Amino acid sequence: MTPHDELRRYAPSVVEPADFDAFWRSTLDAARSRPVLVDVQPYRTGLRLVDTWDVTFAGFGGDPVRAWYTRPAGVDAPLPAVVEFAGYGRGRGLPHERLTWPVAGYAHLLMDNRGQSGLHGAGDTPDPHGAPGGPWPATWGILAPHDYHYRRLITDAVRAVEAVRALPGVDTDRVVAAGNSQGGGLALAVAGLRDDLAALLTTAPFLCDVQRGIELTDAAPYGEIARYLAVHRQAEEAVRHTLSYVDGVTFARRATAPAHFGIGLRDNVCPPSTGFAAHNQYGTANGRAERPALQLHAYPFNGHEGGEALHVGRQVRWLDALLRPTAHPAG
Structure with a gap:
């Protein structure tokens, strides 16, 4: 059996807290107590086609989270929408940096990462919630599930999907979650928390088999x-408990949407097995007899760049073959 064959069979028993669903239900219910859209303003980019x-x-x-909403210029008809989540240490940047989806004919919402701008890209959304933990976003509030940075970021991601459905020109039945690395982990979480994607x-999703x-x-x-744990050795049990509430495998098991994966087999940032x-466990919760449609592309000689x-x-x-089968032939 080749290493790739072994990866295709890898299905670890991931720790799943007994109150996992209740935890996320109460978290999202609290967020939904407020109207989702706060402000929408036209933005001049100098680009004529979007x-x-x-x-x-x-x-x-209720924290204000920033995003760019971009769509093909002059198109008034409702379009399928791609909600994209950025990688670790990146913000939303400038709107002309990510044009693939609007140029492909989709409405596109790019969410800012709260508190993470400045490491690899610019952003405009602070994370005002302090709690004990380490100096990096992955360790902010890591000693308790309710304090953890990723509880806030995952909630933002779910709300981004709800926000795009409230924007003009969106086909609300055709909304897609997308991302790479941390963004891929956020997209997986959204797929596990919503059954209408x-x-x-x-x-290369982060936070899987964490x-x-x-x-x-x-x-x-x-x-x-x-x-962080090398210094705070006594915190391991608390940290592992917190991480069990954000594991992408647990979200993946609950997901119902068709899914497209990409993984580099030499990835040392998000190891391929994760x-x-x-x-391998996507859509398997509650002993489902039929899993969602899945496609995976593995790149044997690539790392995190995939x-x-x-x-x-x-x-x-x-995606075109799935959502707009007459638009382009599948390749």
Whole structure:
């Protein structure tokens, strides 16, 4: 059996808290007590083929979260929408940085990552909630599930999907969650928390099989959690308990949307086995007899960069075949 064959069979027993569903239900119910849209303003980009709006929506705790909403210029008909989540340490940046989905004919909402701008990209959304933990986003509030940064960020991601449905020109029956790395982990979480997504696109997802991930690599973000534990040795039990509430495998098991995965087999940031753990258990909760449609592309000689532009092209063709089968032939 080859290593790839072993990865295709890898299905670890991930720790799942007894109150996992209740935890997320109460968290999202609290967020939904406020109207989702806060502000929507036209934004001049200088680009003639797309129109863009600067969006603010209410995320975790009602905190204002920023996003860019971009769509093909002059198109008034409702379009399928791709809600995209950025990678670790990145913000929403500038609207002309990510144009694949609007150019492909989709409405596109790009969510800012609260508190994470400045490491790899610019953003405009603070994270005002302090709690004991380490100095990096992956360790903020990590000693308790209710305090953890990813409780807030995942809630923001779910609210982003709800926000796009409230924006003009969106076909609310065709909303997609998409992301790479941390963004892929957020998209997986949304797929596990909502049963009305049209599709999921996730590449090199972070936070999957997370208890093992922190043991496999020294690269950030997992390495940041390991470095925190190297100093706070007595905190391991509390940290592992917190991480069990954000594991992408647990979200993946609950997901119902068709899904497209991409994984680099030499990835030392999000080790490939962790992504396969989510893929291999996707849609299996409660002994479901039939799993959602799944497609996975593995890149044997690539790391965290995965298939890059080749993979994006595959995503575009797969999504068109799924949502707009007469638009382009599947390739």
